[in-house]
Amino acid sequence: MLQALFRIGSRRVLQVCTAVAVVLGLLLWWLLPLGQPAPTGTLTFSTGVRSGVYQRYGERLKGDLARDLPKVSIKLQTSEGSQQNIARVATGKADFTIATTDALATYLRSGKPGADRLRGCVRLYDDYIQLVVPRDSEVRRVSDLRGKRVGVGQRGSGVRLVADRLLTAAGLDPEDDVTPVSAGIDTMPKQLENDRLDAFFWSGGLPTSAVQELSNRFAIRLVPLEAALVKELQAAGGSARYYRSAMMPADAYHSAQQDQAVPTVAVANVLVTTERSDPAMTEAFTRTVIDSRDRIGREVHAAQLVDLRTAIYTDPLPLHEGASRYYRSVKP
Numbered sequence: 129m130l131q132a133l134f135r136i137g138s139r140r141v142l143q144v145c146t147a148v149a150v151v152l153g154l155l156l157w158w159l160l161p162l163g164q165p166a167p168t169g170t171l172t173f174s175t176g177v178r179s180g181v182y183q184r185y186g187e188r189l190k191g192d193l194a195r196d197l198p199k200v201s202i203k204l205q206t207s208e209g210s211q212q213n214i215a216r217v218a219t220g221k222a223d224f225t226i227a228t229t230d231a232l233a234t235y236l237r238s239g240k241p242g243a244d245r246l247r248g249c250v251r252l253y254d255d256y257i258q259l260v261v262p263r264d265s266e267v268r269r270v271s272d273l274r275g276k277r278v279g280v281g282q283r284g285s286g287v288r289l290v291a292d293r294l295l296t297a298a299g300l301d302p303e304d305d306v307t308p309v310s311a312g313i314d315t316m317p318k319q320l321e322n323d324r325l326d327a328f329f330w331s332g333g334l335p336t337s338a339v340q341e342l343s344n345r346f347a348i349r350l351v352p353l354e355a356a357l358v359k360e361l362q363a364a365g366g367s368a369r370y371y372r373s374a375m376m377p378a379d380a381y382h383s384a385q386q387d388q389a390v391p392t393v394a395v396a397n398v399l400v401t402t403e404r405s406d407p408a409m410t411e412a413f414t415r416t417v418i419d420s421r422d423r424i425g426r427e428v429h430a431a432q433l434v435d436l437r438t439a440i441y442t443d444p445l446p447l448h449e450g451a452s453r454y455y456r457s458v459k460p
Contacts, residue, residue: 177313215235
């Protein structure tokens with residue numbers, strides 16, 4: 129009798145232990161990416177000028193990446209902007225970056241080194257083209273810049289690309305009809321304030337802190353970039369098709385806009401890597417970008433505009449395998 133009870137008890141214990149083992153196994157399978165070792169190594173993220181949105185976004189994203197990729201050393205690398213960022217990633221000098229779609233399309237069409245290796249991960253937020261002048265300036269449209277000292281961005285920036293195109297669309301030669309000043313958002317506001325510039329172009333998310341800070345201490349105005357000018361800009365074809373008409377909200381820069389919406393040009397940003405990027409690393413990077421949106425957005429407003437529903441549209445780049453894996457994992 130006792131032996132029978134013992135056998136029954138032993139079987140029950142065995143059954144319970146087996147059930148617990150199965151549950152634990154399933155839990156571990158769910159929690160741990162079995163067959164996908166955690167990414168290791170070093171990751172270089174090329175950002176932008178120090179006071180621009182790319183750099184501010186990168187600084188905040190770095191903390192979340194460090195949490196989600198604990199075995200990866202993450203390095204930020206400042207840059208002149210989109211054009212330099214693309215060249216760095218395409219040639220292996222950086223692993224990830226942010227760049228505008230017009231600059232990406234231009235790089236692809238030029239057939240520069242590594243162009244065929246470029247891949248997209250996330251469509252991020254839009255850049256808005258901002259033409260900033262002193263409030264009492266006589267400049268009311270781009271064509272009024274003739275003969276003026278104009279900040280057009282650094283050679284490797286995305287703003288340089290669009291500034292030259294806007295000047296051309298307005299009937300001006302970017303080299304001969306204005307005095308172009310190659311400078312970034314880290315220096316152009318001060319130059320305008322000190323009367324060393326008559327105007328400057330900037331392409332960035334809203335609000336850009338350097339422009340906001342300038343408007344708080346110096347009376348500025350944003351020059352409208354009307355739909356007719358945008359149509360002329362788009363007429364060039366090719367990568368110009370990535371520009372579209374947009375409105376800067378009235379509250380982007382309260383004092384500079386006098387609480388009025390301002391017509392302008394917008395262009396999308398994309399998180400970029402190459403086909404050589406480890407799929408597990410790219411999947412994790414993509415996940416962190418999406419998951420950190422709200423937290424980073426409290427400090428860098430543009431980050432709030434990252435939208436899972438549109439993030440997958442990385443045209444003109446094909447989607448990276450790792451990013452595709454992430455989007456499949458969150459598909460309802």
